[in-house]
Amino acid sequence: MKEIPKMMKFCFHTTSPMxxxxxxxxxxxxxAASGFFISPVAFxxxxxxxxxxxxxxxxxxxxxxxxxxxxxxPIERRNITRGLFCxxxxxxxxxxxxxxxxxxxxxxxxLGRFLPWSNEQQFIMRDTFYDPxxxxxxxxxxxxxxxxxxxxxSLFSMLLxxxxxxxxxxxxxxxxxxxxxxxxxxxxxxxxxLIPVIQIRSPDAFLKPQKVIxxxxxxxxxxxxxxxxxxxxxxxQAAKEL
Amino acid sequence: xxxxxEINGLCKKYxxxxxxxxxxxxxxxxxxxxxxxxxxxxTTTIRSILNMAKLDSGSISVFGLDSVTxxxxxxxxLGVVFDSLYMGEHLNAKQVExxxxxxxxxxxxxxxxxxxxxxxxxxxKPVGDFSKGMKxxxxxxxxxxxxxxxxxxxxxxxxxxxVARDELLDILGEFIEDENRGVLFSTHITADxxxxxxxxxxxHNGKVWFTGTKDDLTEMYAILKGDPDDIPAGISExxxxxxxxxxxxxxxxxxxxxxNIPDSLEHEKATIDEILVYIAKEDKKHERDT
Numbered sequence: 001m002k003e004i005p006k007m008m009k010f011c012f013h014t015t016s017p018m019x020x021x022x023x024x025x026x027x028x029x030x031x032a033a034s035g036f037f038i039s040p041v042a043f044x045x046x047x048x049x050x051x052x053x054x055x056x057x058x059x060x061x062x063x064x065x066x067x068x069x070x071x072x073x074p075i076e077r078r079n080i081t082r083g084l085f086c087x088x089x090x091x092x093x094x095x096x097x098x099x100x101x102x103x104x105x106x107x108x109x110x111l112g113r114f115l116p117w118s119n120e121q122q123f124i125m126r127d128t129f130y131d132p133x134x135x136x137x138x139x140x141x142x143x144x145x146x147x148x149x150x151x152x153x154s155l156f157s158m159l160l161x162x163x164x165x166x167x168x169x170x171x172x173x174x175x176x177x178x179x180x181x182x183x184x185x186x187x188x189x190x191x192x193x194l195i196p197v198i199q200i201r202s203p204d205a206f207l208k209p210q211k212v213i214x215x216x217x218x219x220x221x222x223x224x225x226x227x228x229x230x231x232x233x234x235x236x237q238a239a240k241e242l
Numbered sequence: 243x244x245x246x247x248e249i250n251g252l253c254k255k256y257x258x259x260x261x262x263x264x265x266x267x268x269x270x271x272x273x274x275x276x277x278x279x280x281x282x283x284x285t286t287t288i289r290s291i292l293n294m295a296k297l298d299s300g301s302i303s304v305f306g307l308d309s310v311t312x313x314x315x316x317x318x319x320l321g322v323v324f325d326s327l328y329m330g331e332h333l334n335a336k337q338v339e340x341x342x343x344x345x346x347x348x349x350x351x352x353x354x355x356x357x358x359x360x361x362x363x364x365x366x367k368p369v370g371d372f373s374k375g376m377k378x379x380x381x382x383x384x385x386x387x388x389x390x391x392x393x394x395x396x397x398x399x400x401x402x403x404x405v406a407r408d409e410l411l412d413i414l415g416e417f418i419e420d421e422n423r424g425v426l427f428s429t430h431i432t433a434d435x436x437x438x439x440x441x442x443x444x445x446h447n448g449k450v451w452f453t454g455t456k457d458d459l460t461e462m463y464a465i466l467k468g469d470p471d472d473i474p475a476g477i478s479e480x481x482x483x484x485x486x487x488x489x490x491x492x493x494x495x496x497x498x499x500x501x502n503i504p505d506s507l508e509h510e511k512a513t514i515d516e517i518l519v520y521i522a523k524e525d526k527k528h529e530r531d532t
């Protein structure tokens with residue numbers, strides 16, 4: 001078990017230098033400023049970007065030459081893959097927590113009031129940004145960004161391990177295309193009255209009073225899915241040669 | 243003598259290539275040159291030692307441990323250098339250390355820093371921007387920083403200039419001063435092997451053609467030259483890589499056959515390079531005959 005945190009550190013030390021490259025810091029400062037002065041939702045977007053930077057770049061670097069490095073390191077083969085998936089979750093989860101904390105801080109400080117708002121319309125906009133509902137929405141967005149990023153990254157990595165990197169384009173097409181095809185199918189069936197209409201309450205209707213529970217459930221479920229995908233991927237990966 | 247590395251009956255088959263019954267051992271305190279032409283199976287053997295390739299049959303023991311079941315324990319005590327940079331090219335030396343350090347119980351940061359200084363490597367420049375010689379040195383520094391007992395180098399000198407090659411050989415010479423250590427050094431530049439190796443294993447077409455001390459090898463074979471008509475009966479079949487010229491012939495001959503050679507034929511000690519060339523010639527002859 002000690003090997004998984006080591007592998008997570010390895011992934012972090014590999015990708016963290018990339019965050020200071022290619023103008024990303026300026027973009028990050030802009031988003032952070034937007035988060036404090038305009039809308040806390042900007043933090044969710046910021047940490048989504050950082051997630052992409054820390055996770056996607058690792059995939060790119062790894063693909064080039066890490067097979068040899070993995071072959072040298074004193075670590076079980078399966079723990080290399082497990083560590084990678086745990087890293088995805090850790091980065092996503094930390095991003096979510098930072099997004100929530102900074103959103104709360106932004107809400108408490110309300111720095112936007114120091115901006116030179118000039119007309120009625122802008123005043124309304126400012127008040128909307130610092131409405132409690134806006135804070136709830138910001139937290140919601142942080143949780144959703146984390147859920148979607150971690151879920152799709154884990155799913156994508158697992159499919160890469162199963163079908164091989166040479167099928168990368170097909171896998172991306174599959175991940176993007178499948179939900180679209182299903183949605184299109186439902187729309188067509190619905191438009192033609194081919195599926196019965198069932199009146200159900202919107203999930204929000206009964207989750208609203210328990211937002212916090214919903215957030216916790218989303219986190220736990222994405223952790224479970226990541227571990228499951230990681231386990232499947234590691235068993236496939238361990239059978240391959242480096 | 244206690245062996246630091248032992249390979250017994252290693253077989254590994256790929257499409258179009260196979261390792262057949264590879265067996266050799268390296269005693270503690272020595273450097274072994276692992277020689278063979280490109281595609282002879284050196285890298286596959288090394289990948290098998292590192293458990294990067296799965297064995298079809300046979301066994302590999304490093305420090306007396308099994309290479310498959312004890313791979314993590316082995317790699318704690320093993321340093322590896324490849325022919326090309328295996329690290330993230332965007333990382334500098336400090337970042338490489340941060341990446342590797344958590345994995346090794348005996349990682350010595352002071353020693354790593356000392357090696358960077360001794361090798362003249364900057365710690366703030368991406369390793370991908372290093373010259374070929376500097377890339378080799380950063381891999382050596384990373385391989386030695388956890389004080390390994392065995393170093394495996396896969397063609398580290400290919401593409402290096404003579405000065406960088408000389409520096410590398412000096413580093414290996416210093417490393418082996420501790421008699422509990424060992425070096426397996428794969429190369430097709432045989433001059434390096436002649437200079438520092440105590441043992442030599444020659445791979446040819448996926449088989450071990452020779453394994454033993456360097457002195458045994460050079461005494462075991464000689465180059466025979468002269469008039470083809472002077473070759474005694476029964477010797478022709480034992481000649482390796484026989485090549486006839488307008489004025490004579492040359493071939494490699496096992497040292498044990500020299501007593502049956504008439505004085506009219508000349509013979510001289512064969513270098514490892516020459517031995518490899520004659521093995522290749524013999525192969526081509528067989529291909530032509532079949």
